[in-house]
Amino acid sequence: MAEVIMGFFDKLVKGLTKTRDNMSTSVNQVFTSYDKIDDEFYEDLEETMIMSDMGIRTTDEIITNLKKKVKEQHIRSAAECKQLLMDTIKEQMRVNESDFAFEDQKSVLLMIGINGVGKTTTVGKLANLYRKQGKKVLIAAADTFRAGAIEQLVVWAKRANVPIITGPEGGDPGAVVYDAIQSAKARDTDMLIIDTAGRLHNKKNLMKEMSKIFKILAREYGFAHIETLLVL
Ligand SMILES: Nc1nc2c(ncn2[C@@H]2O[C@H](COP(=O)(O)OP(=O)(O)O)[C@@H](O)[C@H]2O)c(=O)[nH]1
Ligand SMILES: [Mg+2]
Structure with a gap:
């Protein structure tokens, strides 16, 4: 059982290398440190999840849902609660069908994220994927910085x-x-994928540049759906 649970947490944070070991080990530690489910247990769990970069809002939602389920199902032991937590996280992570609706219309994929996270690689892979699906793809190399x-x-x-x-x-x-927009219009492109330079939110000129990109897209390509992909 322990292995299955570890496996789940590992899968959950697959790709988030920094988070992975931290998350699975520390969350499991919380469950083994408590017998009873009490306020202290929830606080410890919440803190551990936030420390593992789950995000405050997501953690808060998960803990609220978890508490509700524990009450409804009259769960008393921390061990039993573990399965419930996994189910709750799974529910939270479920992606809506409509989230991929952009694939079926004229779209722009705008790749953003800090340096070295894999934006350019993702542009290449998505371009290949959509081209193979028979879509007309165009790439824009808007990382002129690096x-x-x-x-x-x-x-x-x-x-x-x-x-x-x-x-x-x-x-x-x-x-x-x-x-790229002019070319996309001329070619009747389905998917325009824009690679951008890595930037932090506190770099003013780079953020300004990003808002300019959004403005140009809205003005010149307003009918296309714009999907911003944050690569982590
Ligand atoms: N292991 C691994 N390496 C990746 C992945 N995506 C990109 N990389 C590598 O990470 C480095 C930076 O990727 P790049 O796409 O240039 O990142 P960018 O700066 O965000 O455009 C390169 O050496 C890539 O080969 C991935 O999914 N897994
Ligand atoms: Mg790049």
Whole structure:
């Protein structure tokens, strides 16, 4: 049983390498440290989940749902509560069918996230996936900031057999997006995938650049659905 549970937590945070070990070990520790379910147990669990980067709001929702279930099902031992927690987290993570509706209409995928998280790689993989599904895909290399970023994306575009719009290194990403939109219209593109430079929210000029990209998209390509993908 312990193995199954560990396996579940491992799967849950797969990819979040930093979180994975921390989360599965520490959450399991909470369950083994308490016999009874009391306020202290919930507090400890909540704290552990927040410390594992589950996010305060998500943790709060999960704990609230968990408490409700524990009450309804008259659960008393912490061990029994563990399965309930897993079920609750699973429910919380369920993705709605409508969340992927953008795949069936003219869409823009805007890849954002900090440096080195895998934005460019994801652009390449998604481009390949959608092209294989028979969609007309176009890539825009709007990361003009990092040296080598454009060439890296050109390689991915070639591999995926998808056209790409680039601009000069150090150039205006807004201009690349503008060109890409014109090209997408001319080609009747289904999926325009925009790679952007990694940025932190506290870098003012890079955030300004992002709002400019949004403005251009709204003005020039207003009929397309814009899906922002935050790569973590
Ligand atoms: N292990 C692993 N490495 C990845 C993954 N995605 C990207 N990488 C690697 O992480 C590094 C940064 O990826 P990149 O796509 O350039 O990140 P970006 O800066 O966000 O565009 C590269 O060396 C990639 O090969 C992934 O899913 N798993
Ligand atoms: Mg990149």
